[in-house]
Amino acid sequence: MSDPVRVAVEGRVGTLELDHPPLNLLTDPVRAALRAALDDFRARGVRAVVLTGRGRAFCAGADLRDEAALGPEAARARVDADEALCAALAGYPGAVIAALNGPALGGGLELALACDLRVAARAATLAGVGVALGLVVSTARLTRLCGEAVAKDLLLTGRTVGAEEALALGLVAAVVDDAALPAEARRWADTVASRAPLSVQANKAALVHCARLPLAEAVAWERGEWARLQKTRDHKEALEAFFAKRAPEFTGA
Amino acid sequence: MGENAQTRWWRQDGVGYVVIDNPPMNVLSDVNRRGMLEALGEFQRDGVRAVVLTGAGDRAFCGGADLKEEERLTPETVQQFLRRGQEVNRTIRELDAPVIAAINGWTMGGGLVLALWCDLRVGSTRAKLGAVGVKVGLMASNVQLARLVPEARARDALLTGRTLEAAEALAWGLLSAVVPPEELLREATAWARRIAARPAALVAEAKRALNRALEPEPGA
The missing domain is CATH 1.10.12 (Lyase 2-enoyl-coa Hydratase; Chain  A, domain 2)
Incomplete structure (x- = not known):
């Protein structure tokens, strides 16, 4: 099985590319690879990190097939593992930029919200799908990032927003054509990496x-x-x- | 009405005006800080109902700290330097009358802090706002920016240090209006008069309530 996260460092910027086709679902190997790479970046003094997805999705969240089989304790451990990953992104001693290349759903949205900044391709879609799945996700982070009005709208309806609406809501900082996304994310990362x-x-x-x-x-x-x-x-x-x-x-x- | 070497202030139709006049960038100094404090003190005593604060010329509202002054600070003088800046900010915040920043150009560092402590901001199309702490190895405007705009936007501005043009600042809600440069003072005056037409005690009470609105509840 190939590595589910492609890791690269160029200059002061590190890139983490989820590569778990087709939807870049979050699994234990993905979480472990991301956390190990962040630890490595930290040790190497990487000043800005770009987190993105390979293929058509950014990250569609947890794998619902194996979630259904989880007992209460395992389910709790899963939530803790997700939060530990989000905390590692949020606590990274430099900026983390989510480059949203496609759908960011559920746990994938939460991953994007744990980053400092989000830039999106026009193909990106964002949804807090908790209410569709009978779960509670993203309430704390989305409320802080975009305000209570936006958070209640998105999380109580579970509706999907496109890139342009996400820009207007302040959920993403920039929207570019799909092909321009890597360069745009890199530009934001370089800016922060050049700062003190x-x-x-x-x-x-x-x-x-x-x-x-x-x-x-x-x-x-x-x-x-x-x-x-x-x-x-x-x-x-x-x-x-x-x-x-x-x-x-x-x-x- | 009054002035010193870097500040001018006057009253007209219930509105007080303060102009920071330290060309070319209207950087902060002891002289204009003292001028602002004197003007605001006078306005408070005289029951002025709304205040417009702006920068002289069409280049800058306020370029922030004087880097030459800042470079000379020692561990003994740094706290005093910070206290003097905060005294102006606190006076704006605690003034009964709302203070409207008329952002006529560059607004950076301590100049952005000053603008963010005002109750409202209107800008000309030349307004440029920068939270430049990360560009100079400092931290400023973090606290106010995080209260005025949602955190996603505060992170953007604070971590990149990038310049927000007038249109973007308007979209963010940081500016309440944007007009051509020659109309800025008239626009700011219109906002000030709209406020001055309301019962002064009620406006002051509303401002105090808004100042407290984001305070954490005791024990929370």
Whole structure:
């Protein structure tokens, strides 16, 4: 059996391509391969990751054939494994960009929502199919990412949205022709990879941490982070580069 | 009505106007921070019902911190520097009258922070907004942006540091209106007068309630 995830690193950008035809369903080998690759990227200092699907789907979620046979404990373990994978994507110390090449459904949508940014091909479709399957998925992430109105619309109806509507809802950041998707995802990844890594990490962490705080505490936290980052070598490099009118070269220190 | 070397302010028909005037980019300084505080204090005392804040010229609303000033900061002076910036933001937030940012051009870094602490933003077609922390190895505007737009969009702007043009900022709801540059002040004034026509105490109460709306509930 071939590897269900194709992994590549080019420069500071890593790519994870689900290759489990025809629908790139999530299985234990897929989850394990993704997590191992993320660990490897982290160790190698990869600054931005593109997650995409090979073929016609991004990811159609869990394999319902074997889910039907799961007992309560195994079902719980399955949910935990999915969340551990999503947490690994969300907690990656750099940006993770989902390049949606086709349908992202159920657990596949959740995978996309765990990424920092989503860019879509016109062929992409997104659906939170929990209500169609008698399950609850994506409620926490979608509400935070797109607001309660959008989340209730999509998750209570289970309806499918196309790429253009997803763009209007703020669910994806850009839509391009199908053939242009890899280049577009790469462009977003390169942009984030060129930014100060500690600053990217601090912003990611603050988006999670500060959402739970009263405003005054959130502002105090942000001020503390500003003062911490202001002392870093990368910030000094940014100032030097600005005054010398050149592009900064960040090292993550 | 008043002015200092980098700030001008006046009142007309119940609306207060403050102009940051530090060409070419209207970067923040002690002088214009002091000017803004003085103007807002005066407006609060005099019961001004709505305020318009804008930048002089057609290039920038506010380019953020003065990098030369920032470069000289020491561990002893950095906290004071941050407190001074936050004092202006907090004053805008706590002012009874809503503050409308009239975004006439570049709005970056600390300039974006300032615009986001205002209650409303209207822009000219030249408005360009950038959360540039990741471009200079810092973090700013994270907290306000994450409250004003859904997280998916906050992540986009904050992690890429990219420039949002006026049309995109309008689609995101960051700007409430976009008009040609020569109409910006008239547009901002129209928004301010619409607010000034409402009962002042009610508007102030609504602003306070909105300021509290996203606060986590005690014990949550």
